[in-house]
Amino acid sequence: MDHLIFTNDGSHSIFSKEINENYHSKHGAISESIHVFIKNGLEKINEKNIDLLEIGFGTGLNAFLSQNYLEKEKIFCNYYSLEKFPINKDLSNKLNYAKELGLNKKKFNELHDSNWNIANKLSKYFSLIKIKEDVLYYQTNIKFDIIYFDAFSPEKQAEMWSEEILNKMFDFLKCGGFLVTYCAKGIIKRRLQKVGFKIISLPGPTGKREMTMAMKK
Numbered sequence: 001m002d003h004l005i006f007t008n009d010g011s012h013s014i015f016s017k018e019i020n021e022n023y024h025s026k027h028g029a030i031s032e033s034i035h036v037f038i039k040n041g042l043e044k045i046n047e048k049n050i051d052l053l054e055i056g057f058g059t060g061l062n063a064f065l066s067q068n069y070l071e072k073e074k075i076f077c078n079y080y081s082l083e084k085f086p087i088n089k090d091l092s093n094k095l096n097y098a099k100e101l102g103l104n105k106k107k108f109n110e111l112h113d114s115n116w117n118i119a120n121k122l123s124k125y126f127s128l129i130k131i132k133e134d135v136l137y138y139q140t141n142i143k144f145d146i147i148y149f150d151a152f153s154p155e156k157q158a159e160m161w162s163e164e165i166l167n168k169m170f171d172f173l174k175c176g177g178f179l180v181t182y183c184a185k186g187i188i189k190r191r192l193q194k195v196g197f198k199i200i201s202l203p204g205p206t207g208k209r210e211m212t213m214a215m216k217k
């Protein structure tokens, strides 16, 4: 059974029994998400109206942090998030992100209670579109400003990091758009380069040397 674990910054993550891996870094779920996806992701965009794609909705932590940032900065966002295996209500109810961040738990629950496959306008600035689908089969004409590539690691879920999927990510981005991921493996950076990305290696979150930003020029 999947179960909650505590990471080193006090925030929860989930251990996936099937994959045999945590959803986040053991060094800190919240600190990793803020570092990789907010500080080196959202905060690098200058637009006031954006389309964002997340690979793996999971705990909803990235969506929660993003919503908070977007509303604070008054940036309009359509937040698309793909998820093949949604977590159950029992687990999502227990996640301590709202408490750890000093934010509203009702707002966090709203992310999980939102309907799948439709746009849920959760605030003036934040529209959440959760898509219950395998990334392998997902198709869209939308050109995204940013992709949060938050799949399980290449060691545990190699198919998520195939040339085919990374090529798809490249196609999904608009020119000038970019992808961010916690992964900094050489083989993945070379594969990203091969499909057309320009790679920027950035300092990683606590406990990790590097992370990757991949730009579509």
Ligand SMILES: C[S@@+](CC[C@H](N)C(=O)[O-])C[C@H]1O[C@@H](n2cnc3c(N)ncnc32)[C@H](O)[C@@H]1O
Residues within 6 Å of the ligand: 022, 023, 024, 055, 056, 057, 058, 059, 060, 061, 062, 082, 083, 084, 085, 086, 133, 134, 135, 136, 150, 151, 152, 153
């Ligand atoms: C490392 S976890 C991160 C999830 C999330 N971003 C979070 O912060 O909790 C990876 C997520 O990808 C999802 N996933 C795995 N395979 C997938 C697939 N083929 N298509 C879409 N999502 C997938 C998993 O169920 C899991 O929620």
